[in-house]
Amino acid sequence: MREIIVNKNDGGRRLDRFLKIYFEKAPLSFIYKNLRKKNIVLNGKRAKPEDIIDEGDRIKLFLSEDTINKFKKDIKKSKNSKLPNILYEDEDIILVKKPVNMLTHNDISIYQDNALDRMVDYLIEKGEYSPRLEKSFRPAFVNRLDRNTSGILIGAKNLKTLQILNEAIKNREIKKYYITIVSGNVKSDFDVDINLVKTKNNVMKKSSDQGKRSITKFHVLKNRGGYSLLSVNLITGRTHQIRASLKEKNLFIIGDRKYGDDKANKIFIEKGLNSQFLHNYALVFESDKLKNLLGKKFIYLPGEKMMHIAEEIFDVNLGEILNEKNNF
Structure with a gap:
């Protein structure tokens, strides 16, 4: 027999969902069968899958150690010791x-x-x-x-x-801003509101009646030499949303090998750009449930290579531009 005492991070879950995480390798049928046979009890009583567990509750497993260890989730250790x-x-x-x-x-x-x-x-x-x-x-x-x-x-x-x-992300109470460079002369701000679906080769494409709604706002910061520097406000958060939305406007992020333009990319690959020029540079918190963060914004500037390329193209100090209040 093994006893589990529910801690604060597990309180509030359905019992079957907790057990499915605890017994990571077990099918749901194993969990339901052992609840039905009272091999798993909650606070000394028969338990139902939909029971909500609270901090301090006691779950007893009347199972052999071999059975528990067979299905229990592994404690995974990473192979990386570098700090974030x-x-x-x-x-x-x-x-x-x-x-x-x-x-x-x-x-x-x-x-x-x-x-x-x-x-x-x-x-x-x-x-x-x-x-x-x-x-x-x-x-x-x-x-x-x-x-x-x-x-x-x-x-x-x-x-x-x-x-x-x-919940804050769902309610759009955390604003996410990106910086990107596209090939083309973008003269005015624009929004893209489309449905995106994933194709077999993992590319997101516009759909009229399927997929997930994707809303993105684009703000023009600078134009020069056939390129545009854009600030992007990500309203929804879909896979490849910014890149796919720009492609619908025939705009291509430099360095983007999946949605981008090969001719434009070649120029910047030669300059040492080994990825698409897309960087999430700012977050703004607007949820009143995040007391420590309410009203705060955080800025993280792009890496040195991106900074150099942006300043070379537009002859500007990118750090100053991204810190300006009117970008939010």
Whole structure:
């Protein structure tokens, strides 16, 4: 028999959802069968899948250790010891600077360096998170950036904060701003409001009646030499949203090898640009449930190579432009 005492990060979940995370390798049929046979009980009583667990509740598993260990989730250790580059941190939230050519989280069976594992390792080292004590919660990011898009990742250290941040994003109370350079002379601001669907080759395309609604606002900062410097306000957060939305306007981000223009890209690859010029440079928090952050904005400037290319094309100080209040 094994007893689990529910902690604060697990309270408020349905019992079956908690057990599905705890028994990561088990099918739901295994969980439902053992609840029905009373091999899993809650506070000494028969439990139902839909029961809501609270902090301090006791879940008893009348199962052999071999069975528990067979289905229990593994405590995964990353192979990376590098600390994340932190923009802001408090007891609940951490803002991490993600560079170009880093995954937000590992998404294949072969381990790759990623921002999430760096953040989790950092919190373990600080003593703010212990995977051996947590039964189902793991610190997480509430936004995602493509490997070749740099910017700010928003991390939640506990379940309550994760729920608040997810709600704030859903209610559009966290404003996300990007900087990009496109080939073409864009003369005025514009919005793109389309439905995007994913094709077989993982490319997002416009659809009239399918997919997810994607809303993006574009603000012109500078024009010069056949290129335009744009500030982007991401209203919704879809896969490849900015890149696909610009393509619908026949505008192509320099360096973008999936949606971009090969001829324009070649020029900048030769200049050392090894990714699309797309960077999430600012966040503005407007949720009254995030007391420490309400009304605050955070700015993270692009890397040195991007800064140099932008200043070479437009003959401007990009840092000064991105810090101006009228960009928000």
